[in-house]
Amino acid sequence: MKSFAPHAIFFDLDGTLVDSVPDLAEAARRMLAELGEPTRTDAEVATFVGKGIPMMVERALTVGRGPVSAERLAQAIPVFMRHYEATNGKLTRAYPGVAETLPVLKARGLKLGVVTNKAEAFIAPLLDELGLGGFFDVLIGGDTLAQKKPEPEPLWHACEQVGVSREAVLMVGDSGNDALCARRAGIPVLLMTYGYNEGVPVDTEDCDGLLSSFTELPALLA
Known part of the structure; x- marks a missing residue:
């Protein structure tokens, strides 16, 4: 090289x-639970990381599950941000x-x-x-x-x-x-x-x- x-x-x-990923995944799971959505594994969330929080949240909601409305996504992002503020740096x-x-x-x-x-x-x-x-x-x-x-x-x-x-x-x-x-x-x-x-x-x-x-x-x- x-x-x-x-x-x-x-x-x-x-x-x-x-x-x-452990902190991001935990925040994603808390978000999904609050929104009444199915959970995600750490391995799944690892593939959602890289394009920023809005894209990660959208992927957590939609990958393998179908689309969500812009309103639903707009609702979910601040929920994730709130939970990630609590988990950031813990794991x-x-x-x-x-x-x-x-x-x-x-x-x-x-x-x-x-x-x-x-x-x-x-x-x-x-x-x-x-x-x-x-x-x-x-x-x-x-x-x-x-x-x-x-x-x-x-x-x-x-x-x-x-x-x-x-x-x-x-x-x-x-x-x-x-x-x-x-x-x-x-x-x-x-x-x-x-x-x-x-x-x-x-x-x-x-x-x-x-x-x-x-x-x-x-x-x-x-």
Whole structure:
């Protein structure tokens, strides 16, 4: 695999830095129970993650079950948000190597950021709960801008926020959504093999390399 010489690295959150499915699934189950809908397993919810909360809620309601009205979806989203506020960070864990590797990257003088489709309100509390918040110079959520991944604007906005040109950035994610965002933004991208990727094999995605462990990242940096 080729090496990279970035001045900044931007990470996806769910499926890249943290395994958040247990909390997301519990919030989804509470939402479904409150709405009188059938429940979902953790494995099902794992395939719903990646395009932001509205899409995840819609998938929880509809996949294998048929469509719902726009009104029903609009009713369900705030219910999920309320329950996720209660579950966020309770069962989520950083993936192996993340807590050990982030300080190594910071020690090299790199700017670090999170660019995720998770709603912005949930990002900092989750990172702080896991003791990771102090490593990041910028946090971009799915509702920070009018556009979210796979549109390129969130990555470009992150570049502007840390004062680094697009040519000096690396994206690290776990899904085709991350890869497409980076491609559209003109930024190289590495994908973790342990993430979610909506049930699609990650080795089928257009990216610049695959990592099976977070600890492999520093060795790829020139």
